[in-house]
Amino acid sequence: MSNPTAAMLVIGDEILSGRTRDANMHFLAGELTKVGIDLKEVRVVSDDGDAIVAAVQALSVAYDTVFTSGGIGPTHDDITADNVARAFDVHIDVREDARALLAAHYEARGWEINEARLRMARIPDGAALIDNPVSIAPGFTIENVHVMAGVPAIFQAMVATVLPTLTGGQPLVSRSVEIRRGEGDIAGPLAELAGRYPDLSIGSYPFQRDGVFGANIVIRGSDGAQVTAAMTELEAVFPS
Amino acid sequence: MSNPTAAMLVIGDEILSGRTRDANMHFLAGELTKVGIDLKEVRVVSDDGDAIVAAVQALSVAYDTVFTSGGIGPTHDDITADNVARAFDVHIDVREDARALLAAHYEARGWEINEARLRMARIPDGAALIDNPVSIAPGFTIENVHVMAGVPAIFQAMVATVLPTLTGGQPLVSRSVEIRRGEGDIAGPLAELAGRYPDLSIGSYPFQRDGVFGANIVIRGSDGAQVTAAMTELEAVFPS
Structure with missing residues (x-):
């Protein structure tokens, strides 16, 4: 599976x-x-409405879940929410639940809730809000797309909120070993190993350090026993 | 233009x-x-042939130039060259010019040029080699796509080789100012300014530092005089 x-x-x-x-x-x-x-895929696009719509539509069809970051603040270049709504052909406007969150936050601080700040309460119909413990302005989930802030502290908090709501799979078991041989010497035995363990992902990440060539070999898979078996075989071929 | x-x-x-x-x-x-x-766009895809082909085809049609990084080494997970060839429906095999480069390099070091290392001489018909001053194995240019290594030192050297061959445009002039006000207070005047300078890109990048809210405002454009004029207006609205 x-x-x-x-x-x-x-x-x-x-x-x-x-x-x-x-x-x-x-x-x-x-x-x-x-x-x-x-x-499986990451795309980076500019603050361009058509580019956002096209990417949201392509990714939400191709993958189980999509995460977006950036463009949900109060300034004129924050156009993510409106274009995600457009991607799903859903109406968007200032929504009362989001407005109330912002109003309570700003009133407590004696700040004005002006037109710009109200932009952050623009939420597509039917979307569920994502909590923002840092600066209140919420993200939202619509269909399989989670729309989140670009500021790393807020993005990370929103990911922590969303992740427990998703169905995960088998966490990957990963083991790695550093082999101090040129990748060209490692490649043959490694390809042979990869052929015999089709369920594992075996990657080679070369480095050059102090004139020494080598590679970190990473073996990943959901079956820990297989990962260990493959790693044992690899270490027998390239004893450290 | x-x-x-x-x-x-x-x-x-x-x-x-x-x-x-x-x-x-x-x-x-x-x-x-x-x-x-x-x-205009970045995509990140996994070591998956179909994903590479689809992305190369989509990006090479949509943009003037495409740069790829990663997957051109000697190991079994290095499948970029073959799939770029497939994206353009071009024949690929070990090519004599690339093989000769590698052979001279390895022979000088007393290393064997084995089957794995020969993978790095697989170059699509008609492609031009990109010099690799770090570890010799070349990148290549086919149509408007430049195929380069993922190891940062090699990637950077290849970019330095390719960039002078491209026709550039007007370098962007960029000026920035830090405004210690909440983005919600800045947004209104900023939108008004952006409306009057349609040729400029005006971005707002919020921060929160030691409890102070603020934003870095960046004004970019190819016309330096316009950038300066807009920045002068902005600074008049928000004196430091």
Whole structure:
């Protein structure tokens, strides 16, 4: 039985211009691996409505679950919510439950709830809110798409809220070994091993350090006994 | 006149499993911005032939230039070259020019040029080799797709080789200012400013630091005088 699949959509000009280095993809990848959900694809698009619509539609059809990050703040370049609604052809407007959350938060601080802040209460009809313990403005879930903030602290909090609601699979067991041989020497025996363990994923990640060539070999699979057996065979071929 | 467009395709299970944090996207984004090529989309896919073919075909049609990273080493999970050839329906085999490069390199070191290492000489018909000053095994350019290594030092060297061959556009001029106000207070005037400068890209990147809310506002455009004018107006609304 194969694991549930997921995709991620990162939205933001600042990533594509090189101004900001995305941190959310690496975080989400690690969290999904822990619970046995296979992250199969990530796309990064700019703050462009048509690009967001096309990516949401393609990914939500192709994978079990989609996570988006970015573009749900109060400024004019925050256009994710409206375009996710458009992707599903669903009506969107300021929604009372989200507005009430924001109003309580801002009133307690003596801040004005102006038109810009109200943008953050724009939630598609039928979507479920995702809690934002950092700055209140919620994310939302519509169909199989979870729409979350780009600020890493908020993104991480939202992932922690959403993950327990998903059905995971078999968490991957992973073992790795460093082999101090050129990848070209390792490749033959490794391909032979991979052929005999078709249920395992065997990856080779080369490095060059202090003039020494080597590779980290990572064996992954949901059956821990198989992973151990394959690793034992590999270590017999390349004793450390 | 708009700038040339580009996309990037990152290939590798290790990124999607969270084992490795990709560094090449951020590097390429910065380099392209410097020469006025607009990076419009990035995709990350696993070591899966069909996924690679589909992404190469979609991106090479949609954008002027495509850069790939990863999957061109000697091991069984290095399947990029064969699938890029498949995406363009072009024959691929060990090619003499690439084989000669590798043979000279390995012979000088007394290493065997075995079947695994010969995989790195598999180059599609008609492709031009991209120099690899780090470990010799070349990348290649076919149609508008530049196929490069995933190891960051090699990726960066290959980008340095390829970039001067591309026609750039107007490099973006970028100015930024930190405003220590909640994004909800900044958003209204910012939207108004963005409306009056349709040729500029105006982004707001919020932060929360030591309990203070604020945002970095970045104004980008190819016309430096316009960028300066817009920034001057912004600073008049939010004096520091």
